[in-house]
Amino acid sequence: MPYVVQVEFRTPSSFLVAYSVNLSRGGMFVETDADVPVGAGMTVELAIPSSGTIELDGIVAWRRVAEVGADGPPGLGIEFQDVAPQLGTLIDKLVTGFRGVQILLLSGDRQDRTTLARNIKSIFSTAEITQAVDAQVAGTVLSGEVDVAIVDIDFDLEGGLATLRAATKQHPPVPTIALTSNAAYREQAIAAGTTELLGNPPSFADLQVVLVRVLGRPLAVRPVSAPSVDVDV
Numbered sequence: 050m051p052y053v054v055q056v057e058f059r060t061p062s063s064f065l066v067a068y069s070v071n072l073s074r075g076g077m078f079v080e081t082d083a084d085v086p087v088g089a090g091m092t093v094e095l096a097i098p099s100s101g102t103i104e105l106d107g108i109v110a111w112r113r114v115a116e117v118g119a120d121g122p123p124g125l126g127i128e129f130q131d132v133a134p135q136l137g138t139l140i141d142k143l144v145t146g147f148r149g150v151q152i153l154l155l156s157g158d159r160q161d162r163t164t165l166a167r168n169i170k171s172i173f174s175t176a177e178i179t180q181a182v183d184a185q186v187a188g189t190v191l192s193g194e195v196d197v198a199i200v201d202i203d204f205d206l207e208g209g210l211a212t213l214r215a216a217t218k219q220h221p222p223v224p225t226i227a228l229t230s231n232a233a234y235r236e237q238a239i240a241a242g243t244t245e246l247l248g249n250p251p252s253f254a255d256l257q258v259v260l261v262r263v264l265g266r267p268l269a270v271r272p273v274s275a276p277s278v279d280v281d282v
Contacts, residue, residue, distance in 0.1 A: 051090030051106070053273040054079055059221050061143050062150050062196050064097045067265035068140060072132055076110070080124040081270055085109050091127050094273060100139055105129050149175040150264060151194055155187045155212055156180075156201035156228075161250060165199065172257050173264075184208030193219045197263050201228045202238055203249050213241040224263045 056079060058064040071077050077093065085091065087109050095103045110128040113121060150173050156162045159182075166178050179195075181187035184205065191198065191212065198216050202209030209227070216223040227238035228249040235246055244266075245259050 051092045052083065052085045053092040053094065054081065054083070055094040055096055055102070055269075055271045055273050056267045057096040057269045057271070058098065059224075059268040060098055060194075060196060061100065062147070063264055063266070063268075064095070064100075065140075065143055065147065066150070066261065067267070068136070070261055070265050072129070072136070075129050075132065077107075077127045077129070078124055079127055079270055080122050080267075081272070082115065082123050083125070083272060085112070085125055087112055091125070093127060097139070097143075100143065103135055103139060105132055105135060147175070149173075149177040151196045152176050152178045153187060153191060153195045153198040153223075154178055154180050155184065155198065155209065157182055157204035158201070161201060161204075164250065165256075168253050168256055169199075169260070171253070172260055184212050187212045188215060191215055191219065191223065193221060193223065195219075195223050197244075197260070198223050198225045199228065199260075200225055200243075201249060202234050203229050203231060206234060206237070210237060210241045213238060213243050217242040221268055224266065226259055226263060 089109045091107050091109050093105045107127045107129040109125050111126040113123055115123040152169060154162060154165055162180050166180060169176050169178055179190050200209045200212050213225050213227060216225045224244040226245045226247055227243040228247050228251060229235055229238060230249045238246060245263055247255055247259055
């Protein structure tokens with residue numbers, strides 16, 4: 050039997066981003082330590098909030114193992130033959146109710162906020178951006194409905210770190226992108242639980258790559274069953 054894994058998405062918006070970037074092109078990366086060989090059958094159960102679970106069958110096209118110098122986390126590149134029949138109706142339903150990606154942007158510098166907001170809109174034209182001038186304001190709007198929080202910790206280190214910590218305590222946790230040009234601050238942001246780090250100010254290209262990656266990243270990946278193994282007795 051094929052290896053079965055459940056990929057849980059945080060919000061319908063997260064699933065739509067993952068679909069537009071990867072699934073619609075017939076592939077998906079599943080972050081896992083599972084020892085599944087290239088060419089093996091794979092069933093992926095996609096768990097989408099308010100939409101249940103949908104199964105897709107594919108094969109393992111490539112594998113990345115955990116090692117020093119690897120380009121990313123360990124996992125499997127899954128290739129699907131045709132996802133349109135299974136996902137077409139679901140995508141139509143989700144798009145109909147889509148209200149835009151919800152982004153919280155915290156920065157005390159007005160010009161920086163304006164530039165970041167403009168760049169975000171260039172990446173996601175449907176983004177609904179809530180701008181906060183300080184951590185206190187950010188705290189009043191931070192909730193589980195936020196798809197990602199972008200936090201400038203150079204302007205206010207303690208306030209920024211507090212916002213990163215608060216994001217991890219939401220249900221489900223809100224992914225975050227910390228902006229800093231200070232090496233010491235980077236370490237503190239990691240300790241506070243940030244999902245991603247970017248330089249400050251980030252280039253448009255870097256912001257685009259990281260924002261898309263964060264929004265489309267699943268909340269969890271869980272093995273449902275182990276692959277069968279033939280044993281000679």
